[in-house]
Amino acid sequence: MTKTKDLEEELGGRVLTEPAELLRYSADASRAKPQGLPLAVLTAHSAQDVAAGVRWAARNNVPVSVRGAGTGLAGGAVAYPQGLVISLAEMDAIVGIDPGNRLAEVHAGVITADIDAAAAEYGLMYAPDPASYRQSTIGGNIATNAGGLRCVKYGVTTDSVAGLEVVLANGETIRTGSKTRKNVVGYDLTSLFVGSEGTLGIVTGATLRLRPRPAGNAVTFRATFPSAAAAGRAVTAIMNSSVVPEVLELMDRASVEIVEKFHPTGLSTNGAAILVGQFLSLTSDVDAATAARLCREAGATDVEQAEGDVLLEARRVSGKALDARGLRASCDVAVPIARLADMFEALDKISSNENVAIPTFAHAGDGNLHPSVVIGDESPEAYAEAERILDLITDQALMLGGTISGEHGVGSLKYGSLGKQLDPAARSAHLMIKNAFDPQGILSPGRGV
Ligand SMILES: Cc1cc2nc3c(=O)[nH]c(=O)nc-3n(C[C@H](O)[C@H](O)[C@H](O)COP(=O)(O)OP(=O)(O)OC[C@H]3O[C@@H](n4cnc5c(N)ncnc54)[C@H](O)[C@@H]3O)c2cc1C
Numbered sequence: 519m520t521k522t523k524d525l526e527e528e529l530g531g532r533v534l535t536e537p538a539e540l541l542r543y544s545a546d547a548s549r550a551k552p553q554g555l556p557l558a559v560l561t562a563h564s565a566q567d568v569a570a571g572v573r574w575a576a577r578n579n580v581p582v583s584v585r586g587a588g589t590g591l592a593g594g595a596v597a598y599p600q601g602l603v604i605s606l607a608e609m610d611a612i613v614g615i616d617p618g619n620r621l622a623e624v625h626a627g628v629i630t631a632d633i634d635a636a637a638a639e640y641g642l643m644y645a646p647d648p649a650s651y652r653q654s655t656i657g658g659n660i661a662t663n664a665g666g667l668r669c670v671k672y673g674v675t676t677d678s679v680a681g682l683e684v685v686l687a688n689g690e691t692i693r694t695g696s697k698t699r700k701n702v703v704g705y706d707l708t709s710l711f712v713g714s715e716g717t718l719g720i721v722t723g724a725t726l727r728l729r730p731r732p733a734g735n736a737v738t739f740r741a742t743f744p745s746a747a748a749a750g751r752a753v754t755a756i757m758n759s760s761v762v763p764e765v766l767e768l769m770d771r772a773s774v775e776i777v778e779k780f781h782p783t784g785l786s787t788n789g790a791a792i793l794v795g796q797f798l799s800l801t802s803d804v805d806a807a808t809a810a811r812l813c814r815e816a817g818a819t820d821v822e823q824a825e826g827d828v829l830l831e832a833r834r835v836s837g838k839a840l841d842a843r844g845l846r847a848s849c850d851v852a853v854p855i856a857r858l859a860d861m862f863e864a865l866d867k868i869s870s871n872e873n874v875a876i877p878t879f880a881h882a883g884d885g886n887l888h889p890s891v892v893i894g895d896e897s898p899e900a901y902a903e904a905e906r907i908l909d910l911i912t913d914q915a916l917m918l919g920g921t922i923s924g925e926h927g928v929g930s931l932k933y934g935s936l937g938k939q940l941d942p943a944a945r946s947a948h949l950m951i952k953n954a955f956d957p958q959g960i961l962s963p964g965r966g967v
Pocket residue numbers: 546547583584585586587588589590591593594595606626647648649650653654655656657658659660661662663664665666667715716717719720721722837838925926929962
């Protein structure tokens with residue numbers, strides 16, 4: 519009798535065990551490699567299915583990895599050898615939009631962009647928009663506390679989550695939060711589960727906060743700088759001014775060149791870095807003019823303005839373009855907004871000391887950078903060398919008061935670096951929480967915290 523027979527009997531065709539199917543659910547979009555195939559994949563259709571899977575895993579002491587769309591970049595959804603993958607991707611119902619309370623009720627597997635599109639029918643929006651928002655699930659966004667282009671204005675995922683449905687490691691299902699604007703009853707478990715990367719419970723549903731879609735015309739500006747550090751100074755000036763951009767993204771010359779080869783958008787590669795910003799309000803024109811002035815004062819050689827989204831397209835495809843360029847390893851550091859220029863100077867120094875190109879794009883208004891190292895080949899030595907460079911970058915971000923991850927999470931890839939940021943007392947506080955929710959250690963063990 520196979521180990522998964524009772525699970526298959528309980529959940530029927532929702533349990534996959536064919537090797538080709540197991541392989542399909544084993545990796546995520548990161549460079550973390552699965553170390554072997556899982557025993558089974560549960561393609562859950564309901565919270566009850568998830569609970570049954572968790573109970574089975576607890577009875578059999580099998581590690582569980584949780585999966586949305588698998589676009590994660592931290593190795594958090596990678597299958598454990600002989601483990602159980604619980605996939606939420608088929609729980610993709612938008613239960614309802616409640617315009618009176620500006621809320622959306624959704625299941626965990628809904629694609630993020632679909633929620634925004636459903637809200638748009640009521641003149642509302644779901645604001646957080648990771649560059650992957652046409653592929654990633656809301657459950658994955660919640661588990662990683664994903665950021666996105668519009669997050670500079672509206673906040674990251676946690677700022678748009680009012681409540682959650684979560685299946686715990688003991689198979690019980692709880693609801694957190696409320697539909698009210700204010701609620702102070704009990705601990706803020708909603709915030710605790712947001713960003714917990716599948717280590718404390720499995721999110722099966724969410725109540726999300728919607729906002730009115732902004733009125734006014736979108737005005738986009740693009741500024742070219744002689745150095746990325748100068749662009750960083752412009753970002754600090756804009757974020758400290760009275761104008762609030764809808765989007766404020768940076769690309770250095772190396773990433774512009776890669777994007778233009780992959781998906782030509784007409785971006786010029788004259789400068790060392792470009793800043794692309796958008797304003798969307800009744801005062802867009804005036805705000806864009808203020809930002810343009812601040813860019814010139816910080817040293818921009820060229821500033822142009824355009825209507826609509828056209829200038830943003832290059833930034834939206836930059837991740838895909840870098841992937842198409844070949845093997846790459848990237849990181850996700852963030853620094854305090856006033857240290858952006860220092861971080862770009864440090865990147866230049868690392869690049870010239872180590873004689874390696876470090877194409878970088880950034881959610882600049884959030885101080886969140888994605889420096890990448892292109893890996894020559896798939897050999898372990900090439901990967902180790904890339905990791906060494908990324909470690910230098912991470913150390914530099916920490917020295918500037920930053921963080922090892924601004925939005926992708928710790929997953930398995932950054933697990934070894936946790937001690938760089940969390941001191942032993944803080945680490946042990948995290949582990950107390952983990953042990954309280956998952957004493958048997960079956961949910962995403964060895965990841966996240
Ligand atoms: C081209 C590209 C662009 C990207 N741009 C951005 C960006 O702008 N901002 C950003 O933040 N990220 C970005 N990412 C990373 C990724 O898309 C996000 O981390 C996203 O939130 C992952 O969602 P997913 O559904 O693919 O989750 P997965 O990759 O399946 O899982 C991610 C993590 O969440 C956990 N998880 C998934 N679903 C659940 C659940 N229901 N309950 C509990 N835990 C769960 C997994 O165990 C894992 O730890 C990008 C990735 C790509 C490939």
